[in-house]
Every structure is written in C-alpha cells, then in structure tokens.
Amino acid sequence: MVHSGSARVPMLPRRPLSAVLMLAAAAGVAGLLALWWRQTPAERLQSLPDYLVMLAQITGLVGAYLLLIEIALMARFPWLERRLGSWLASAHRNLGGYLVLLLCAHAGLVIAAYSVSLNATPPEVVVSVLRTYPGVLAATIGLLAILLAGFTCARSIRRRLGYEGWHAIHLLMYPAAAAAFWHQLSLGAQFSCNRWAAVSWAGLHTVVAAAVVSNRLVIPFLNNRRHRFRVSRVETVGTDVVSVYITGRHVAELGAAAGQYFRWRFLARGLWHQTHPFSLSAAPNMDTLRLTFKCVGGYTNRLKRRLRPGTRVLVDGPYGAFTGILRRQRGVVMIAGGIGTTPLRAIAETLPGRRRDIVFIQRASKTGDLVLTRELEALDRTGRLIYIPAVGSRKNDPLSADRLLELIPDLEDREVFICGSAGMAAATVRNLRRAKVRRGRIHTEIFDF
Numbered sequence: 001m002v003h004s005g006s007a008r009v010p011m012l013p014r015r016p017l018s019a020v021l022m023l024a025a026a027a028g029v030a031g032l033l034a035l036w037w038r039q040t041p042a043e044r045l046q047s048l049p050d051y052l053v054m055l056a057q058i059t060g061l062v063g064a065y066l067l068l069i070e071i072a073l074m075a076r077f078p079w080l081e082r083r084l085g086s087w088l089a090s091a092h093r094n095l096g097g098y099l100v101l102l103l104c105a106h107a108g109l110v111i112a113a114y115s116v117s118l119n120a121t122p123p124e125v126v127v128s129v130l131r132t133y134p135g136v137l138a139a140t141i142g143l144l145a146i147l148l149a150g151f152t153c154a155r156s157i158r159r160r161l162g163y164e165g166w167h168a169i170h171l172l173m174y175p176a177a178a179a180a181f182w183h184q185l186s187l188g189a190q191f192s193c194n195r196w197a198a199v200s201w202a203g204l205h206t207v208v209a210a211a212v213v214s215n216r217l218v219i220p221f222l223n224n225r226r227h228r229f230r231v232s233r234v235e236t237v238g239t240d241v242v243s244v245y246i247t248g249r250h251v252a253e254l255g256a257a258a259g260q261y262f263r264w265r266f267l268a269r270g271l272w273h274q275t276h277p278f279s280l281s282a283a284p285n286m287d288t289l290r291l292t293f294k295c296v297g298g299y300t301n302r303l304k305r306r307l308r309p310g311t312r313v314l315v316d317g318p319y320g321a322f323t324g325i326l327r328r329q330r331g332v333v334m335i336a337g338g339i340g341t342t343p344l345r346a347i348a349e350t351l352p353g354r355r356r357d358i359v360f361i362q363r364a365s366k367t368g369d370l371v372l373t374r375e376l377e378a379l380d381r382t383g384r385l386i387y388i389p390a391v392g393s394r395k396n397d398p399l400s401a402d403r404l405l406e407l408i409p410d411l412e413d414r415e416v417f418i419c420g421s422a423g424m425a426a427a428t429v430r431n432l433r434r435a436k437v438r439r440g441r442i443h444t445e446i447f448d449f
C-alpha cells in the first residue's frame with residue numbers, strides 16, 4: 001500500500017492545441033464549402049443529375065482536403081510531435097474512415113449523375129469518363145490505393161500483414177494524393193475558373209509536400225550524417241527480448257527524451273530495407289541510445305539473429321509526446337503491459353521524487369512475459385520506485401478497480417502512465433475510471449500502427 005502528496009508543474013497546452021488544430025481544420029472545410037457556394041448559382045441546379053453533381057463536387061472537395069490533412073498529420077512537424085505525439089496518429093487513424101467514405105461517395109455520385117443524364121449503365125460511364133477526362137485514370141488508381149490502405153487498417157488484416165506490409169501500403173498515400181491534386185486542378189470546377197482558389201490550393205499542397213520531404217527525408221539524412229550511429233552492444237535480456245545499445249556523436253543534440261520513440265533502420269543483411277518504431281528503453285545520455293525489442297514477427301526475429309556490434313544505424317526521430325513532461329502530480333503510477341514496459345522504464349528513471357512517488361506495475365498473463373524485471377527490481381532496491389508485478393489472466397484481472405485501489409489508496413491523486421497493446425490499455429483505462437481517476441490524468445501510449 002503506497003501514498004503520496006501532490007505537487008504542480010506547468011501544464012502542457014495539449015488540449016487547447018489539439019482544439020485549435022481541429023478548429024483550423026473545420027475552418028478549412030467551411031472555406032471550401034463557401035467557395036463552392038459562391039461558384040454554384042441556383043439556376044445550375046435544375047435536375048436530378050445537377051444535384052448528384054453538386055453532391056459529388058462537395059464530397060470530392062472535402063475528401064481531397066481530408067486527404068491533405070491526413071498527410072499533414074503524418075508530416076512529423078517536430079514542434080507538434082513533441083506536444084501532441086500519439087494524438088496526431090490517432091487523429092490520422094480516426095479521420096481515415098471518413099476519407100474513404102467521402103471519396104467513395106464522390107466516385108459513386110459522379111457515376112450516378114452521368115448514368116442518369118446519359119442514360120448509360122455505370123460500367124459504360126466508367127469507361128467513357130476514364131477515356132475522356134485527363135487525370136481521372138490516375139485519380140481512380142489513387143482512390144484504389146486509398147481504399148487498400150483503409151482496408152489494411154482493420155485489426156485482423158493489420159495483424160496478418162505485419163508492420164512492414166501495412167507501412168508499404170500506406171506509402172501509396174503519397175502518389176495517391178499527387179494524383180488527386182492533379183485531378184482537382186484539371187477538372188475541379190472550383191479551381192479551373194478561379195485563379196486565386198487554384199493558387200491557394202496549390203500553395204497548401206506545396207507546404208505539406210515540403211514539410212513531408214523536409215521532416216521525413218532531409219532532416220533525418222542530415223542528422224544521421226552528423227551523428228553516425230552504430231550498434232555498440234546487443235544483449236539478450238529475457239526470452240526473445242533483446243536490448244540494443246547504439247552510440248553516436250553529439251547524441252544530446254537530438255533533444256530526445258525518455259518515453260519517446262525512433263524509427264530505426266539497421267544497415268545489415270536482411271534488415272536494411274525496413275524501418276520499425278521502437279521506444280527508448282533507457283533515458284538517453286551524451287552518446288548512447290538504447291532500445292529493447294521483443295521478437296514477435298519476421299523482422300524482430302531477424303533483428304535478434306543478425307544484429308552485431310558495429311552495425312550502422314539510420315535513426316529517424318525522436319517522435320512522440322509520451323514523456324515525463326506530462327506529469328503534473330507528484331504521485332505517479334506506471335502500468336506496463338509486456339514489452340510496453342520500455343518507455344515507462346525510461347521515464348521512471350528520469351522522474352524526480354522519493355520512492356513512494358512512483359509505483360511501477362507490470363501486467364502480464366504469465367511470469368515469462370514480464371520484461372526488464374531485473375532492471376525494475378534494481379530501481380526498486382535503490383529507492384527510485386516501487387515495483388509491483390501483476391500476473392494473471394484477463395478473467396481473473398489483477399488490475400481490477402478494487403485491486404488497484406487496494407494497492408494504491410491515493411490512486412485518484414496520481415498521474416497515470418499506461419503503455420501496452422490497445423486491448424490492455426483500454427481495459428486498464430476502464431478500471432482506472434471505475435476507480436475514479438480523472439481522464440485528464442491518464443496518459444496512454446499504444447504500440448499499434
């Protein structure tokens with residue numbers, strides 16, 4: 001049983017910032033609808049095909065805008081990443097469904113409008129539109145790529161596909177956006193007869209494209225040239241769990257914080273063509289970064305077999321806002337599910353406080369799934385935290401609300417950090433809410449893509 005007092009540190013403007021971003025996105029939609037309204041006189045709306053075309057224009061405009069937002073959300077603006085982190089990724093995930101719906105509606109409405117006005121069957125319309133209008137073929141291929149990306153987001157398919165397959169399909173979003181852009185400028189009535197609108201639309205796309213190229217290619221390239229990362233040590237720390245130490249020059253300049261993650265590319269046979277995200281499992285120091293991975297699939301198993309000291313590493317990051325800066329209460333509870341221990345262990349190492357301030361609970365269904373236990377026990381022994389392994393099946397939940405309150409009576413006054421699978425995190429949040437912990441005090445990181 002543990003207790004703690006409470007202390008305040010400046011709050012991060014996370015909620016207002018996400019609200020401002022949502023308002024800005026909504027203002028963009030309003031602007032596009034105003035543009036459409038101004039350029040669509042009432043007399044153009046006479047018949048059913050006119051109304052179908054009108055709806056097709058609206059869904060096409062808003063869909064194209066949403067596609068741009070989707071790409072901007074993944075453009076990794078460092079300032080936003082540090083403040084909003086996984087909020088950006090979850091906004092990207094949540095908007096994806098609407099994007100697919102809007103673009104399908106756009107294509108369906110265009111086909112329906114032409115079918116009615118030309119008295120032709122939908123397949124005849126498709127063939128005729130593809131042959132007649134420039135850019136429609138490329139936009140159609142782009143739409144199919146977006147549908148494929150949307151399809152692979154279903155959890156069961158994502159699991160089968162693995163990280164790299166899912167990632168490769170998502171890269172198709174970039175050529176799809178380029179095709180959509182070309183299609184709008186060449187056929188979109190709002191842009192073809194309004195120079196100002198066309199220039200603003202092109203400007204918006206240029207800014208997002210420049211951010212993607214700069215943040216995802218140029219900056220990582222320059223960073224790697226400067227820091228020259230190499231694997232310095234590979235250490236097996238449990239059954240199928242491996243820690244990798246990576247040294248480089250001027251590591252502090254990266255500004256990485258415990259809890260953040262990088263996308264790593266190891267330049268070794270069978271590994272160089274893939275990048276995967278892994279969190280820092282120890283606080284970064286002047287010349288070393290450490291990650292710890294669990295072998296779950298093809299890539300991580302190859303990593304275990306092929307990684308050697310001396311291997312060159314290309315590092316892209318740091319990313320994410322799941323760091324100690326989220327702490328506003330003196331008392332902290334960390335709840336880790338399996339390999340989700342990694343960022344929490346790193347954060348715990350850096351948080352100031354007395355032993356009772358940090359309670360570290362490690363959740364697993366069997367003892368063999370507990371990771372980095374020796375390090376956590378050592379942190380417990382040195383008075384850094386209180387370590388509690390919680391082993392048990394979901395049916396016999398060792399982290400039910402009652403059990404949590406039994407372990408930590410002042411749970412309500414603490415900041416809670418959770419990291420693990422989506423299922424584990426959702427179940428833990430439910431239990432914490434039942435135990436009356438405020439939503440704003442619960443911070444989650446999910447190892448999901």
Ligand SMILES: Cc1cc2nc3c(=O)[nH]c(=O)nc-3n(C[C@H](O)[C@H](O)[C@H](O)COP(=O)(O)OP(=O)(O)OC[C@H]3O[C@@H](n4cnc5c(N)ncnc54)[C@H](O)[C@@H]3O)c2cc1C
Binds near residue numbers: 158298301446
């Ligand atoms: C932000 C972020 C940080 C991450 N940090 C870490 C980290 O510090 N350490 C670490 O080991 N992993 C971490 N991961 C997960 C890691 O990226 C994946 O485990 C890895 O990419 C799997 O690649 P693979 O080809 O070996 O397996 P895949 O073929 O991609 O997956 C094999 C199977 O395992 C499942 N799977 C994938 N990841 C996990 C997982 N984490 N737990 C359980 N099942 C999984 C897949 O759904 C699939 O069914 C992180 C992921 C994200 C998004």
